[in-house]
Amino acid sequence: TQLLEQSPQFLSIQEGENLTVYCNSSSVFSSLQWYRQEPGEGPVLLVTVVTGGEVKKLKRLTFQFGDARKDSSLHITAAQPGDTGLYLCAGARYNNNDMRFGAGTRLTVKP
Amino acid sequence: ETGVTQTPRHLVMGMTNKKSLKCEQHLGHNAMYWYKQSAKKPLELMFVYSLEERVENNSVPSRFSPECPNSSHLFLHLHTLQPEDSALYLCASSQAQTDTQYFGPGTRLTVL
Numbered sequence: 001t002q003l004l005e006q007s008p009q010f011l012s013i014q015e016g017e018n019l020t021v022y023c024n025s026s027s028v029f030s031s032l033q034w035y036r037q038e039p040g041e042g043p044v045l046l047v048t049v050v051t052g053g054e055v056k057k058l059k060r061l062t063f064q065f066g067d068a069r070k071d072s073s074l075h076i077t078a079a080q081p082g083d084t085g086l087y088l089c090a091g092a093r094y095n096n097n098d099m100r101f102g103a104g105t106r107l108t109v110k111p
Numbered sequence: 112e113t114g115v116t117q118t119p120r121h122l123v124m125g126m127t128n129k130k131s132l133k134c135e136q137h138l139g140h141n142a143m144y145w146y147k148q149s150a151k152k153p154l155e156l157m158f159v160y161s162l163e164e165r166v167e168n169n170s171v172p173s174r175f176s177p178e179c180p181n182s183s184h185l186f187l188h189l190h191t192l193q194p195e196d197s198a199l200y201l202c203a204s205s206q207a208q209t210d211t212q213y214f215g216p217g218t219r220l221t222v223l
């Protein structure tokens with residue numbers, strides 16, 4: 001069982017559609033990160049959220065950290081083929097000296 | 112460019128070869144990590160170094176041997192690997208173990 005559960009595992013949509021992916025846990029996190037990874041490359045950091053209820057926007061991407069700091073969502077508006085990739089969330093748990101990763105959501109945006 | 116470099120980017124080796132993967136970070140971070148990423152599997156944390164000391168070793172076979180000579184460099188020495196060890200090997204660094212990690216581009220390893 002993953003500490004951070006990401007859903008859906010796979011998502012295939014048409015260009016222009018909106019989508020939301022989720023990162024859930026029963027643990028509380030002091031911070032949470034979202035990364036995007038393209039095939040054959042390393043994950044690239046998109047955002048870090050640290051405050052419960054925090055919302056951050058990065059162009060067409062909106063990230064939200066849950067009020068209880070146990071979950072997060074990533075919403076993409078008007079998806080483009082360039083958004084295709086593996087989206088990973090990672091979190092630092094309170095009282096634990098580590099950072100853990102979810103299994104990821106693999107997004108495909110078709111032109 | 113994330114400030115973390117890895118060489119080589121691609122490596123093909125036989126089961127009896129010995130090779131090493133290299134990672135270098137230019138971010139002044141104190142923690143470095145090795146991850147294995149196999150096709151359609153989650154990231155697997157292999158080793159964690161903090162201030163050049165190994166702090167985590169997640170039941171990794173002894174045919175993988177890490178080395179951290181200083182806070183900027185991390186190596187993964189490979190010996191007598193198996194075909195199932197073929198994967199993307201990622202290096203990352205962070206200021207502290209609970210801080211955001213920055214990844215290198217990875218080494219795509221194929222074991223024949």
